[in-house]
Amino acid sequence: MKKALFTSKIRLACGTAAILLSAVPAMAQEVAPDAEATESAPADDASIIVTGTRVNREGYLAPTPVTAIGRDAIEAQAATTIADVLYDIPSVRPSPNFPATSQASGNYVNLRGLGATRTLTLVDGRRFVPSNGAENSGGSSVDINLIPEALVDRLDVVSGGASAAWGSDAVGGVINIVLKRKLEGIQGKVQYGVSDYGDAQEVSLSLAAGTSFADGRGQLMLAGEYSKSWDVPTTNDRPYGKDQCGWFPGSVNGTFYLGLQTCGLTHNSYTRGGVLVAANGNPLALTDPFYGRQFLNSTSSAPFDYGQVGPINRSVSIGGDGEWRGVRNLQAPLERKILFGRALYEFSPSLTGFIEASYGESGTETDLFLNAIPSSTDYPIAIRNGNPYIPADIQAIMNANGTDTIYLSKLTPELGSATSDSNNRVFRVATGLEGQMGKGWSWKAYGTFGRDWYDTILGNNIVVSNLAAATDVVINPRTGLPDCRVNVEGAAAPGEAAYGAAALCVPANPFGPGSLASAKDYIVDDLYQSSVYTQVAAGASINGEPFSTWAGPVSFAAGVDYRYEKVAQDVSFYADFVNPPLFASGGFQQSNPKSFAGNYTVVEGFSEVVVPLLADVKGAESLDLNGAIRVTDYSTSGTVVTWKVGTTYEPVSGLRFRAAYSKDIRAPSLFESFGANTTYSSVITRGPGGVETGSANAVSPGRNNLDLSPERAYSTTVGITMEDVLTRGLTLSIDGYRIKLKDVIGKLGAQGIIDGCFGGGTAAGREPNQGLCSLINSDQTVIIDPFLNLGSIETQGIEFDLGYRFGADVLFGGSTGQFSARLLANYVDKYKENSSGLNPRDLAGDLSGVPHWRWNATLAYNDEKLGVSLRGNFIDSMYRYKFAAANTYLDEKIPAYFYLDANIRYNIVSGDKAKVQLFANVDNILNTKPPFSPGTGATGWFGLPGKFAQYSSYTNGTFYDVLGRTYKIGARFSF
Template structure:
């Protein structure tokens, strides 16, 4: 089936080529846009700025007409800013291969912390090597993720995305590929701009400003550039004003005896807690809630009531997750170079970044499920009517589930301060060989504060309020035996009952400070020193040493024992642990480009490209990555390419050394009991015994550049990636499912209380057996004159697409499930179409983004959740630009993303996915260049 799809993709590309011939003009067309995968013309010079004449190879060997067999997608600065004029990370998420990348939008928990992390093929950001001008950039923390918010967007000339077979040439950790941000190092002049935006719902206002300057000095022997950028958006804490959240749709547990354990429903409410408190037991008193003043009132239950959910009724709508994280970033980049002589240039560059993210945890503080309150009949705040009911029922305690509307929401604050310095030299020697050496010293300090985080034991003590027999005052019961414990009583019956003193007692700031260092020393040489029978032999070789270390300190309560959960960590969420770790890596690589045939029958050219890299990790020993590929130019119009490679990735510092970070799942389905558990704690742990993962990657495809239609290119590439010993952390839901399917390893990570109720799931990084994905990439592009519109009209068309045929993780003892076709994970189709029309001093850009639909969750059994397929989403973006020529070139623009305000299906909003959940956004801006 898949190979039939691949053939259809190729046939479609050729059909579109023929149909596009109608666009050809009698006048010469412009060159193909730099974003195409097709090779640039052999005569194209190396670029020193702008979009024209860029040679892209996907190789470390300097380009001279050779195009490596590895697929490369390139986006110019103009294309990126037109697609998304906010941050460069958001712009890259428009590409199908990167649409699963993380960003401030859709922040759900503290795990992403609002950063912009690139994720190729949804294989994970740690399997995507992100380079800054060909060099490594310091990760934010021990996860190894690089935040692209720190890159100076105004000076990014283009971004090259190498998909597959990249570890041997570019470095370890490139299992999914490489994203390389190329900086315009020769920029001269002054350019800047300002921009503002807001959504159609009147929220998430944003503003942006940047200014860049470049100049030559010392008679042209030196060059200096500096660029500064500021960006701010307010974020959106709650999504309840969006229609899909107001609908509150999700899978819910069904009563015992139903055909399936769960089903889809809307207007889902919480059945075991309420603002102001809800009595959930004993049965005789179940269903009593309280108004704002603490008076008992009946709780209205809906239908399909289970232990934690129901449809309808007066319960709480659980759509609490934040929609957009607040982002405030200030970055500065500077570079100076000096030509000592014709063969020697020295350079230095520096990056400074101050990036702040803020958002609310995805729920109010609460006491539900395993942490529900147990209240005695002598509670000082208990309404008399409830006390009388307890006496009639003959019970001395009741259980209360509660959402704390009278406590401020826990607020996540993340501040990253980054300093990076690079010093190096480059030049050339005999036979045109080019060499480069550099050293990097970087430091990142991350402050993570969870403000107003509930101290669970303190809250339980505060809720257990009694009248002091000696003073007649309301005090905590615990203070009767320990008068100096500082406990301040809290009235849990009703809302707005918490005093400032009580607030300070029951909440605190859960904080951690992590300092991360990276040191890199690298040397390389490349060129084409030898002429062979069919052309020049090219090679690149180099060595690199890098060291990374981190040290994290935390507040005392994060390490304290919590009697409510019987685990370390006094707070409801967070509870980071003091930890540290270090790793050093030594690498050496060699890449060869061997021309095999030239200008013989059926072989206009045949070239071999191969590379090998030996990497020695201090934690796990040495491994080898390699690549072998062929590029076959059959005729001038058609080139075939193919690559086979072994790619590698070692565990990150977190994956090795993390002591444990906790969080709570508000609702977690337990397939063993067929019920949904509330407030289940998850604890993320490292594993010092991890080994490097290895991936075998195969790609093959073609590029068609018809001579009868200059400016048109089409490419189709098939890829197959098989990761062995994949390093990953299964989700809590997946571990529960694996356990129910017979995995003893997953069952060992799950904890239950004496009643068999789910209480904790440990998330431990593991070397799983395999991860396999297979798919098809295609790209069609045309750029030329459009004189049928106007004499000076220029038209650019581009279509990028990805089809996923297989996406599966294979764990020993567990039946594998192919997730290809599941929304939020691996929808079969992702496509982006871009059109740009220039007429005189005006430009119109239009973009269509299609994310295919699919099944909600293909892992579910037929007896669990009915399989259901949902439609995809088509988003249309547009931008209108007007230019004012002159000595100072000005342009103004209006940008509208999600023009038709297409919103995500209410049933899939809680699925991690790349659907738009924000809605229509307007932006206006002005730029100048001098």
């Protein structure tokens, strides 16, 4: 059955390609993106960068698949950042919630869905300094927001392992951003964009100038780029997101479903005046004497209407008095500034040098959501008997029932919205020499220095301990007025925060709307997080042909690389300070990163060889064997060897078969080796044999691990390429791939550690100081959660790249235009994720993983004046969560999605020395709204996860467009 399904999908892809190509003659108004052949490089460049191999050999194509996206394709998309182009490539998984939250904290390329830390990003074949942003939890990936889009000549995407050629992190593949090497004259761009709803505006400006000097031996290039995009605050700014929709239990035709799409939902733990809840933040039991009491003012309680509650619990309901916390930005704002300069000089015909420097900055300021108590990391306000602010009717009930403590949950707009301000700055300088020596030999040497400053401020962040102190109020006997218990000597009981523990505590009445305003400056503070990442790198390589075999010259490359990287992070006092139980999960309600510092040194040596076995004989235009090896020594994780073997076979001109097998690695990042992680709280189910059983609120401090080993991956690719074989102008590559990743670095989480310790629920053999059990305290309320080498990931699929070009004179005699089409497609047959080592799952075709099919197709026409293109993006249907129990969803799968974009360009001036081009783009022409899917997997939102169900994002922004139809207009010029 599975094989038949696979075959049918292959036929579907081929049929789709045939339809697209057959439509080309009818598309006489379409422009080609740069549909250049895969693995192409500019022929007039004296320093060709071929990303698939370190060997420079004319006409040689590496056995590793490489997809090249040229300048024409980038311009046809009117891209503001490189991410706009890369995320359309089917093998690239967009950053989470792109463009909503990801662009604010950085855009990091994720090939094959293996994670951004397993994709190596290069600029001109050299490493770029990483950015330690929030979306970059591994701390070893490059923020491509900081690379100038206007200077990109092409993008090379190497699919599959490439560690032997380029080093650690190249597990999913390599993204090589190739910048323009030279520029004569001035070029620039002015661009404006807006959505169909009048928001999501963006402005993009760029200007670059270059000139030769010293009789053409030198070349100087300077460039600047600026862009700004405005935010779209919430899903309420779109028709599909106005009605507070979510999953809610119910029945259809007599069948009960846990998740039905339901609108008009409210959260029964949130009102602006406050509502009494259980200690864990959930609604009280029906029999509880405090059930159904809210506070419309600060002096008395009032009945609380729970609305139409679900059959499982009363956390979320339809209607009623509950409110909604709000949603995160549909699109976060982003401002970018980039400066770049490069100088080249030819000292002699055999020696050229360069020096370049760049500075980039990206920043965002955005509101996140209304402050509320509790959030996902803390608990309701605990109010003890005798608090003078307790309304008289509630105090009477407490006295009658002998109640010591009641718990209050509320929205707190008086404390302001939680905000996030992020700023990422990077400075980088690179210099090098390259030259010729002897017959057919070349060499290169380079050095780089880069530094990234990443600063984040989480504003209006509730300080959990200060909130607890401000709302734990007694009468001060010295003044006769309400005061914080910690301000009153002798008021604290044994084990509680002592007198003076919360200096300058301001007492606050928690009951009623706006009641905490008087203590705002004491209750909230700003979390400052600042990290500095420094990278120093140098390397040298040689390339040549030492001897020949019967089939031709043997090509050889070898080199050495050196890197020193260090990171230092500083955070606010409250985030760093932990003092259980008062500061149980760190001082702040939202995020508690820790200060840390660390560094490592890397020394590497590599070699690659291409040996021709057959050439220009019957049945073999060429047969080459390729091999590469790299020995890498990390000062933290030791020495590791990576390698690759491959072959290419060309039986007739233009038809090639290729195969490669490699061992690749991802070394532990500085963050994983040295970083002191955030401490978090969670509700866990205790394992058997402990001091206590049942559920518990556990505190989990994160921990770095200096004993981590590198992740190991074994990659296999087998493919075929054709160029002008079936018909002139047709290029085709089809490659099957399989990647098996072992020793995956990650965290188990608190419950995972308990499950792993008890091995499926038995207490036999538990030894507190052995293995995972040593991470758990006796009553299982403190569970250390370190980085560990855990499980595995395995993915396999097929990748397609189909292109076709022909002259318009075939249809219109005398026309100088050209028609083109290109199809990039990726089919994922398997994505088996078992990163924890405890729970293997195949996420292919699941919303929390990757779709089975993604393809991008472009049909185009281009001539000297006019260019027109249509681009289609297809996303296969996906399960909302394929591991959900039966009858979880009425509609288990999200249907397939298709987006259509268009571009038109016209050269109003197109002389040899001057060019002025006007262009316009419409993206998502059909204004296709995203699917309804707020949350995925086990965190899918069913109206029943208690305090954790605080806001709905409506949809998954990873694969689907959340903005709707957008327009871009602009002009490019050069002279």
